[in-house]
Amino acid sequence: MAEHLLEVKDLKQYFPVRSSFFKKTNLKAVDGVSFHIDEGETLGLVGESGCGKTTVGRTIVRLYKPTSGSIKYKGTEIDDNNIRSFRKEMQIVFQDPYSSLNPRMTVADIVGEPLDIHKLYSSKNEREEKIANLLSLVGLNADHSRRYAHEFSGGQRQRIGIARALAVNPKFIVCDEPVSALDVSIQAQIINTFEELQDKLGLTYLFIAHDLLVVQHISRRIAVMYLGRIVEIAPSVELIENPLHPYTQSLISAIPVPDPDTAKKKHRIVLEGDVPSPLDVPSGCAFRTRCRYATERCAKEIPELTKRSEGHMSACFNK
Ligand SMILES: Nc1ncnc2c1ncn2[C@@H]1O[C@H](COP(=O)(O)OP(=O)(O)OP(=O)(O)O)[C@@H](O)[C@H]1O
Numbered sequence: 002m003a004e005h006l007l008e009v010k011d012l013k014q015y016f017p018v019r020s021s022f023f024k025k026t027n028l029k030a031v032d033g034v035s036f037h038i039d040e041g042e043t044l045g046l047v048g049e050s051g052c053g054k055t056t057v058g059r060t061i062v063r064l065y066k067p068t069s070g071s072i073k074y075k076g077t078e079i080d081d082n083n084i085r086s087f088r089k090e091m092q093i094v095f096q097d098p099y100s101s102l103n104p105r106m107t108v109a110d111i112v113g114e115p116l117d118i119h120k121l122y123s124s125k126n127e128r129e130e131k132i133a134n135l136l137s138l139v140g141l142n143a144d145h146s147r148r149y150a151h152e153f154s155g156g157q158r159q160r161i162g163i164a165r166a167l168a169v170n171p172k173f174i175v176c177d178e179p180v181s182a183l184d185v186s187i188q189a190q191i192i193n194t195f196e197e198l199q200d201k202l203g204l205t206y207l208f209i210a211h212d213l214l215v216v217q218h219i220s221r222r223i224a225v226m227y228l229g230r231i232v233e234i235a236p237s238v239e240l241i242e243n244p245l246h247p248y249t250q251s252l253i254s255a256i257p258v259p260d261p262d263t264a265k266k267k268h269r270i271v272l273e274g275d276v277p278s279p280l281d282v283p284s285g286c287a288f289r290t291r292c293r294y295a296t297e298r299c300a301k302e303i304p305e306l307t308k309r310s311e312g313h314m315s316a317c318f319n320k
Pocket residue numbers: 016018028029030048049050051052053054055056057211279
């Protein structure tokens with residue numbers, strides 16, 4: 002079998018926090034996550050706010066050091082000693098193009114900074130040429146380069162953020178909700194740009210969103226997270242048409258349907274209660290407190306992610 006581009010095994014990311022004045026505790030933001038991504042594919046990662054999506058993305062590119070678990074890139078385990086050689090291969094595009102770009106820097110400064118850091122040019126002309134190429138790659142003009150980030154709209158700013166990520170010629174990009182802060186009308190354009198760049202440059206994406214609608218189009222497979230764990234993972238169409246985990250079923254039932262007749266027939270599953278605090282995760286299956294199929298067993302044992310059909314895994318005792 003061909004090697005996966007990225008292979009994550011039992012990844013845990015615990016943040017030490019103060020739960021009260023006297024007590025320190027671990028916030029288990031990511032608690033045993035395993036998945037792989039093949040070269041050239043997009044894996045979507047969805048789940049409600051606070052379930053650990055960003056933490057997974059940031060830990061993979063080593064913005065955070067993992068508490069435990071392994072991250073292999075092209076078969077090599079990434080650790081503190083060799084991370085430098087992977088820095089250029091893996092990049093991240095952030096959610097908020099307003100706060101992630103320094104408004105006092107020109108576009109040329111923002112896109113050129115990674116070129117400077119990694120010394121990727123031998124003359125000033127070459128640097129300018131590279132910046133112009135990067136801007137054109139993401140659909141901006143070369144003469145935008147003298148302007149400041151704050152002069153641009155959200156969508157254009159996100160294009161600047163993408164150009165910056167592409168500057169070091171990466172193979173793998175974590176896209177952390179790159180369109181969530183944008184107007185709906187702009188979201189599709191930016192997603193199209195991500196797809197075009199993927200075709201042109203052979204990129205591999207981990208594409209994070211809290212909205213299934215956003216990821217289903219761009220992703221070949223989708224993983225669903227709930228409170229620090231993956232509860233289901235499957236090819237996109239399979240996940241949408243045949244969701245097995247009760248949490249995935251509720252997410253899918255909440256997708257708005259444009260056709261009123263179909264909408265009437267659609268049964269919406271409304272989840273009771275809020276997501277529990279990650280400081281106080283329920284025993285056993287973390288979803289059981291909101292699950293209509295929960296049994297005694299669910300409070301005692303944690304259901305493992307198990308194979309249900311080819312490429313389709315779910316972590317539930319009852320469904
Ligand atoms: N640096 C940190 N220190 C302490 N706790 C953190 C840190 N980063 C994240 N958390 C906590 O970890 C949990 C997961 O956060 P994370 O940002 O990964 O969620 P998310 O799924 O990306 O949410 P969102 O959809 O809101 O972006 C949350 O409870 C969050 O408060």
